[in-house]
Amino acid sequence: MYFDRTHISDEQLLSFYNALLYPRLVEEKMLLLLRQGRISKWFSGIGQEAIAVGATLALDEDEWILPLHRNLGVFTTRKMSLQQLFHQWQGSPQGFSKGRERSFHFGSQTHHICGMISHLGPQLSVADGLALAHKLKGENKVSLAFTGEGGTSEGEFHEALNVAAVWDLPVIFLVENNGYGLSTPVEEQYRCEQLVQRAVGYGMRGMRIDGNNLLEVYHAVREAKRHALQEQQPVLIEAVTFRMRGHEEASGTKYVPPALFEEWALQDPIQHFEDFLKYLELLTPELITNTHETLKHQIDADITVALKETEMHADTTTELGDVYAVRTNQIDVVSDSTHPSNEDAGSENKEQTEIASDSTLPVKTTDKRFINAISDALHLAMEKYPNLVLMGQDIAEYGGAFKITEGFLEQFGKSRVRNTPLCESAIIGAALGLSIKGFKSMVEMQFADFVTCGFNQIVNNLAKIHYRWGQAADVVIRLPAGAGVGAGPFHSQSNEAWFTHTPGLKVVYPSTPEDAKGLLLAAFADPNPVLYFEHKALYRSISGPVKDDWYTIEIGKARLVQEGEDLSVITYGSGVHWAQEYAHQHPEISLHILDLRTLLPLDYPAIKAAVAQTGKVLILHEDTLTGGLGGEIAAWIAEHCFHMLDAPVMRCASLDTPVPFAAALEKNFLAKTRLHQYIQQLSAY
Structure with missing residues (x-):
């Protein structure tokens, strides 16, 4: 195995060695504890450490990484506390997700790591949103998302790559091709000779590398970053490697021919890097032994502290309270005198402070159609929130299927009023990525029926992310819904009940122009994912007085x-x-x-x-x-x-x-x- 150490000092090489060795030794400890029954499950990345470690080393500490469950090296290289990581794996209240998740299904704003969900593919779209946020802010940064060769068969992979290419986003898609998706070999996953060939079809640069060579991974990601930033284009990297253990420990490896283990054991990334450093006379057998023992002692000390049982106390109030993010900007909620007085209501929005209007000042109103009230709200929100981005099919030059955003492009520009490819799931994922970077976003479904194509992102990513690791999903999804307009089975559904079963979402459905404006503005003010259903048959058939200025109607009030x-x-x-x-x-x-x-x-x-x-x-x-x-x-x-x-x-x-x-x-x-x-x-x- 050839190592290119160009522009890497001796001190860096030794630091890289420690970063590579550490997750291997942590994993060996985890496997021991698994056999002892001290942890319940483990997804091993043994043999693949060079990819996670090399990629993380190649990025700045404030560049977002979206790892999967076999990327322990990302978390350790970002210097996450092993004690807290172990609490996470135990389901302890002191873990990153307070016992609500296991394994690596969590994220951290501090470490610029976005937590995965089990569906794998959606993380690629979130990386699009993070890269878009960098681009909109003028930051010279990339985002990097991991997936496996199995994940490249998911629709989200193709949507995410297409959106990144069309929008010229500085994002790196890193495919760990380890030969098997659980037990399914690559020949049953795809027919192209190499996954990197897919880059050409999306008009992006592709790179195929030895995923077991730490420095090759490091240089490739550095080059991908350079290209992504200089050319403002995404890059696809296929890192070829092998999974030396089962998909997870309980699944075993009986489906893998024994000869493959023998072949890949000779490609062990740590052994080869040690040999390289010995060749450079930076390591000796004694120093290697000492390094192993020092790291093992450190790991044992951290685990000993973390193994002290922390009793889990389930508090219903806390659990319910953490489903939704709390709004911090407590302004502009106007009392609605038409709804019943419910002082005892357990509203989700009690953090919002109602401000009664000054009765001495006249309230200017204009008679508006339902559709114009929605457009008015969008216009005011775009003016109030300079970090608000609108996304949807045909919403820019064309003004949307119902002309609600007509004229917005000229006033607010193409960076904030964005036409999208027909990639509902990827766009919703990108909206979440924007939220992680502090943006607000609105995604327009051309028809509510089409939300099925983005269902997973809504119910599993947006809805659960605050409960899982405290990350708000500041996203509004507009859904033109309903029948009565002769549009047939795929443009007329009332599908709001699909989402009212999902904790973490908020669902509003106005019936008057006044409510249409006030609830949409309230949705933009709310840091949680809000699904805003608007009935198409009401667009031009219903009119009524609407306040001209900004006002909101409290979400959760009839x-x-x-x-x-x-x-x-x-x-x-x-x-x-x-x-x-x-x-x-x-x-x-x-x-x-x-x-x-x-x-x-x-x-x-x-x-x-x-x-x-x-x-x-x-x-x-x-x-x-x-x-x-x-x-x-x-x-x-x-x-x-x-x-x-x-x-x-x-x-x-x-x-x-x-x-x-x-x-x-x-x-x-x-x-x-x-x-x-x-x-x-x-x-x-």
């Missing part, structure tokens, strides 16, 4: 539309207008109408007040019946408000079919068609 005595309708979105229309057509029935506005978190005190008002409750929503949010609300009412009820809680929802195209079929599908039947049935109970 709106009392009208008071009534006979029957309470709890609804949101288009259902609000159906209920109001019905009330106007049937004055003989006194309807009490509550607009939820926020679907996660729900305003339970307002729901309880609506139940108490009439004792009869109809939950109305456009979504299909089975699995719709109405089922959750009905269950909560039955559990907490049963004594107030004079009739069973009923649900009026759309048919359990896909949304049909033909007008007659779509009308029959929608819940509105059956609203009269349900109100009459409940009234007569």
Whole structure:
């Protein structure tokens, strides 16, 4: 094995040796503890240390790295405390994720390491966002994301590389090709001769290196960084190596031909680097032994301290409180006098300080359509937050599918109003990367239906990241949703219930222009991921007075539309207008109408007040019946408000079919068609 030590001093070589040896000795200790039952699981990187260590050494300490579960060398080279790492592996409250994660599923702002999720591919897109943040800030920095040869088969790999190439992002994609994805060999993973060949297809530079040669890895990453920064282009590196142990220790290695272990044992990265340093007379057998013993003693001392049992106390208040990030900028939340007074509400937004408007000053309002209220909110947010970036398909020159961002490109520029490739998942991942670097972002789904392509990023990355390691995901996702416009099964779904089951997300669904603006501005002010559903059929059919200035409507608060005595309708979105229309057509029935506005978190005190008002409750929503949010609300009412009820809680929802195209079929599908039947049935109970 040839080592190129160009521009590397003797002192650096010895330092590199210690950095390479240390994770190997830590792993050997972990394997011993695993056999003793002191840790529950281990993913071994033995034989692959040169990649993680060499790449980390090649970057500045403030350049973000996105490692995977076999990259212990990244964490040790970034000088993370072994004691705290061991607490992490034990699931201790003193670990980086407070016992909420295991292994390397955590990150650290201090060490500029972004924690992985088990799905592997999404980290590549987050690296895009980090690189974009560097580019927007004018920082001469790169981001680097690891993946394995198995991960290159995931759609996210291709999306992330395509976005990085199209946007000219300084990001390095480092593929550790160790021959097997768990037990599946490379010949069953891909058909190209070498993974590096994929770089050409994406218009980026590719490099193929010996992943067991520490200095080759180091020089390659340094060169990739130079190229990425100088040319403002991404780089793909394929590092060829071998996994000397199982995918994880319990899986074993029976599927690997024994000859391969013999072949790769001769390529051991530590042994070769030791031999090189002995050739340079920088190491002697005695010094090697002393170095091993010194590091082992240090490891034993740290582990001995960390092995002292730390009792885990589960505190429900703490657990629930850590799901959402707390907003620090406590301004501009305007009281909404139309919603019920719920002083006892356990709101997720209690950190927000409500500022009542000065009644002596006139509030200027303009009659706006629903769609214009959304555009107005986006415009104000772009002016208020210079770190806000808008991303979506066709949102720049074209102004978006519904022309909501028309004219934004000319005012705010292409760096902040960004057309995206058709890569929903990669763009949502990039939004998370921007958030890690302190940006705000908005991602527009051209239609809410298309969010399926980004589902994993939303429910597993954005939603969980603050609970896992305290990192906020300051991302708003706009989703034009709903039927009634003859758009068929793939442009008409009401899919909000998919996300109300996911802790860490906030879900809002305005029904009026005033709420559309106020809730969208509140979403931008909130540091958590907010899914903002906007009904397409309301865009140009609904108008109303909207305050011209900046204001927000508190997320988590329902709106009392009208008071009534006979029957309470709890609804949101288009259902609000159906209920109001019905009330106007049937004055003989006194309807009490509550607009939820926020679907996660729900305003339970307002729901309880609506139940108490009439004792009869109809939950109305456009979504299909089975699995719709109405089922959750009905269950909560039955559990907490049963004594107030004079009739069973009923649900009026759309048919359990896909949304049909033909007008007659779509009308029959929608819940509105059956609203009269349900109100009459409940009234007569």
